[in-house]
Each structure stands twice: as C-alpha cells, then as structure tokens.
Amino acid sequence: MKTNFAKQVLPVAVFALAIAGAFTTNAMNQRSKTIAPVQGFIKLNPQATSCEQRDMCSNINNGIVCTVGLAPSGAQLFGKNSSGQCSVPIYRP
Structure with missing residues (x-):
C-alpha cells in the first residue's frame, strides 16, 4: 500500500x-x-538624432523626470530607443 x-x-x-x-x-x-540604471542623454537637435551623454537615470516611472545633475531646473534627459534616437522618457533613480 x-x-x-x-x-x-x-x-x-x-x-x-x-x-x-x-x-x-x-x-x-x-x-x-x-x-537596471540607464544612461541619460541630452537632445542636441529636435529630431533627437544627435545626443550628448550625461547622468545615470532609471526607466522606472516614479513621476519625476530625470534632469541634468538631478536638479529640478536642469534640462530633461532621455534614453535611447532601438534606432539610436534619444527620445525615450526616463526618470530619477
């Protein structure tokens, strides 16, 4: 049994x-x-084809966009999409 x-x-x-x-x-x-942290870029032209590397940010949406130096008055940073354009919104870590 x-x-x-x-x-x-x-x-x-x-x-x-x-x-x-x-x-x-x-x-x-x-x-x-x-x-994982993502690299933040500044758009150098409106088409987002030319970018300059800046601070590390996050891709988790916490409602606060990532800016240069993480300062509220800094320029907004963007992540790169699959075609290499820096147009993806990223957020503060």
Whole structure:
C-alpha cells in the first residue's frame, strides 16, 4: 500500500516543485531587467538624432523626470530607443 501511494504522489510533488522553480526564476529575471540604471542623454537637435551623454537615470516611472545633475531646473534627459534616437522618457533613480 505504501509503494502505491509513493508512486502516485512523488511525481506530482516533483512536478509542482519544478513549476514553482520556473516561476521564481522568471520573476527574478524580469525584476533584474527593470531595475537596471540607464544612461541619460541630452537632445542636441529636435529630431533627437544627435545626443550628448550625461547622468545615470532609471526607466522606472516614479513621476519625476530625470534632469541634468538631478536638479529640478536642469534640462530633461532621455534614453535611447532601438534606432539610436534619444527620445525615450526616463526618470530619477
């Protein structure tokens, strides 16, 4: 009787443990991607094709845009998109 119970329960327990591990690993990967700091750039032209590197900022929207020197009166900084233009809004860390 004990061997039948072990043969039925053990595979289910191993499967549940594997699924829990997969979800935990995926959640850690997603979290590490979103917390990484991003480089801030000043737009040198209205088309955002020419940029100058400045301060480090964050891509997490906390409602406060990232500015030069993190000063409220500083020029707004932007992150680069996939085509290399500095037009992505970024935020204070």
